[in-house]
Amino acid sequence: MDQAQEATVIRLLTEACGTDEVSNERDIDLFEAGLLDSMAFTEVLVGLEDELGVRIAPTEVERDEVATVNRLLRFVDERI
Amino acid sequence: MVAYGNLYWFYAVGLLTLPAVVLGLSGRRIRGYGLVATLLVAGVLMVQHPSQLIWLVVFCAYQGLLVKGWLRYLTSHPGVHRYLPRAVAVAATLPLALVKVLGIFPSLSVGFLGVSYLSFKVIQLVLEITDGLIKEPASGVGGGLSWLELAYFVLFFPTLASGPIDRSRRFQADADRTWTPTEYSHLLGRGLTLLLQGAVYKFVLAAWFASQLSWASGWPRTLAYMYLYSGQLFFDFAGYSAMAVGLSYLYGVRTPPNFRMPFVAESIKDFWNRWHISLSFWFRDYLYTRMTMYLMRKKLFKERATAGRVAMVANMVLMGFWHGFTVHYVLYGLYHGLLLVANDVYEKKCPLYAYRARTWYRIAAILVTAQLVIVGFLIFSGHVIAI
Numbered sequence: 086m087d088q089a090q091e092a093t094v095i096r097l098l099t100e101a102c103g104t105d106e107v108s109n110e111r112d113i114d115l116f117e118a119g120l121l122d123s124m125a126f127t128e129v130l131v132g133l134e135d136e137l138g139v140r141i142a143p144t145e146v147e148r149d150e151v152a153t154v155n156r157l158l159r160f161v162d163e164r165i
Numbered sequence: 166m167v168a169y170g171n172l173y174w175f176y177a178v179g180l181l182t183l184p185a186v187v188l189g190l191s192g193r194r195i196r197g198y199g200l201v202a203t204l205l206v207a208g209v210l211m212v213q214h215p216s217q218l219i220w221l222v223v224f225c226a227y228q229g230l231l232v233k234g235w236l237r238y239l240t241s242h243p244g245v246h247r248y249l250p251r252a253v254a255v256a257a258t259l260p261l262a263l264v265k266v267l268g269i270f271p272s273l274s275v276g277f278l279g280v281s282y283l284s285f286k287v288i289q290l291v292l293e294i295t296d297g298l299i300k301e302p303a304s305g306v307g308g309g310l311s312w313l314e315l316a317y318f319v320l321f322f323p324t325l326a327s328g329p330i331d332r333s334r335r336f337q338a339d340a341d342r343t344w345t346p347t348e349y350s351h352l353l354g355r356g357l358t359l360l361l362q363g364a365v366y367k368f369v370l371a372a373w374f375a376s377q378l379s380w381a382s383g384w385p386r387t388l389a390y391m392y393l394y395s396g397q398l399f400f401d402f403a404g405y406s407a408m409a410v411g412l413s414y415l416y417g418v419r420t421p422p423n424f425r426m427p428f429v430a431e432s433i434k435d436f437w438n439r440w441h442i443s444l445s446f447w448f449r450d451y452l453y454t455r456m457t458m459y460l461m462r463k464k465l466f467k468e469r470a471t472a473g474r475v476a477m478v479a480n481m482v483l484m485g486f487w488h489g490f491t492v493h494y495v496l497y498g499l500y501h502g503l504l505l506v507a508n509d510v511y512e513k514k515c516p517l518y519a520y521r522a523r524t525w526y527r528i529a530a531i532l533v534t535a536q537l538v539i540v541g542f543l544i545f546s547g548h549v550i551a552i
Contacts, residue, residue, distance in 0.1 A: 103513060119521060122434055124473035124509065127454050131461040131469070142296035143454040144289075144332075 086162040094161055097132035101125035111154040139164045168326040169408050185416050189349035196340045199416045206322040217277035224260055228287045231256055236294050240301040250295040257291045269490055279325045285447055286319050290333055292451055323412035329423045329443035339418045356414030359407045367404025371397050391543040398542055431530040433508045436538055453480040478502035493547040500541055
């Protein structure tokens with residue numbers, strides 16, 4: 086994953102969570118912190134598909150596996 | 166015999182489960198015996214109403230052919246399909262829809278015990294096959310989804326009557342496992358604890374709440390009714406669910422829990438992560454997310470958030486219809502759909518939300534959420550909307 090792609094993932098998360106806390110705190114669990122919910126998570130999935138062409142089926146990942154910025158980055162990296 | 170309903174059930178199932186415990190404690194795989202027990206119990210439960218047994222057999226044959234056929238078709242015709250996946254999803258939903266719609270006319274009943282929960286399992290199989298998450302094994306030997314594995318997952322008797330709704334890949338991983346005696350003894354301990362907890366919930370606490378309901382009629386006693394009914398509803402279903410999960414553990418299957426202290430939820434969204442979890446997550450994963458993605462991709466709404474909110478209301482209204490085609494169930498769904506939208510708007514717009522980690526905020530949030538939820542149960546009970 087190049088820097089532009091990483092920036093895209095972070096922007097998608099920032100937009101969905103509605104806060105740029107996301108880019109600083111890369112290891113907090115976004116679901117537990119109340120920053121990410123089902124709707125925001127779906128926005129991220131659609132965004133990844135639209136902008137990076139990474140298609141993830143809704144039940145393909147456990148939420149735990151993509152709950153932090155770093156974990157999501159790692160997951161998307163494997164799929165690009 | 167009624168599932169988890171009378172002593173006869175507990176004696177019979179207790180005896181039936183002893184061999185599973187012996188297998189588990191001696192470090193052998195329980196799957197084969199579990200399947201035999203499952204077919205036996207399903208047969209005994211249904212044979213009391215022969216028409217149910219017939220519908221169950223028809224249902225299993227139809228859905229089995231659908232699932233196996235779809236898996237085989239996608240394996241031999243990989244690539245993008247436009248309309249077929251939708252047609253297959255509709256075909257898998259058809260029996261449940263028929264049961265629900267014909268249920269309006271008592272004389273036309275084609276239902277059988279657990280039809281909803283079995284359908285939920287089949288629909289998720291079909292959708293995950295479409296998504297490529299369940300595949301035919303490359304070698305064609307073992308793995309995949311044999312008829313027996315399919316039957317074990319769909320009919321697994323501890324959760325046959327009313328869930329919790331497990332996930333196929335998770336279920337199969339547990340069922341395929343051979344637990345060591347130490348691992349199994351932990352499962353056994355956990356299972357027995359849950360069985361006991363569930364029995365206390367259902368037969369002591371829910372029964373007490375139910376016994377108090379009769380005097381709580383008429384206005385203003387409706388207020389008392391609302392709280393007592395909520396207590397009964399929770400302890401009855403949480404009790405059943407704990408027993409179903411407990412019994413699953415005895416067969417080496419860690420069925421996911423259905424309740425996680427719902428009355429301390431700090432928001433309506435949080436409530437749906439704690440109440441009838443396996444159902445609300447099923448709706449989230451197989452309906453809500455997919456509907457939202459569809460609406461967002463089609464760009465039917467200017468903002469993505471609007472698409473999400475429309476899907477939220479539709480999702481909850483459909484859940485209401487699933488409970489039954491009556492006014493109070495549908496209103497209950499609509500009520501929760503609108504509450505979820507309000508919850509979402511509140512979190513995004515209200516400055517008060519910034520204090521969400523403070524103790525005073527959390528206590529207030531729990532109190533407010535619980536009242537909103539309990540009013541919802543009053544709608545659900547049909548007590549005020551008698552139609």
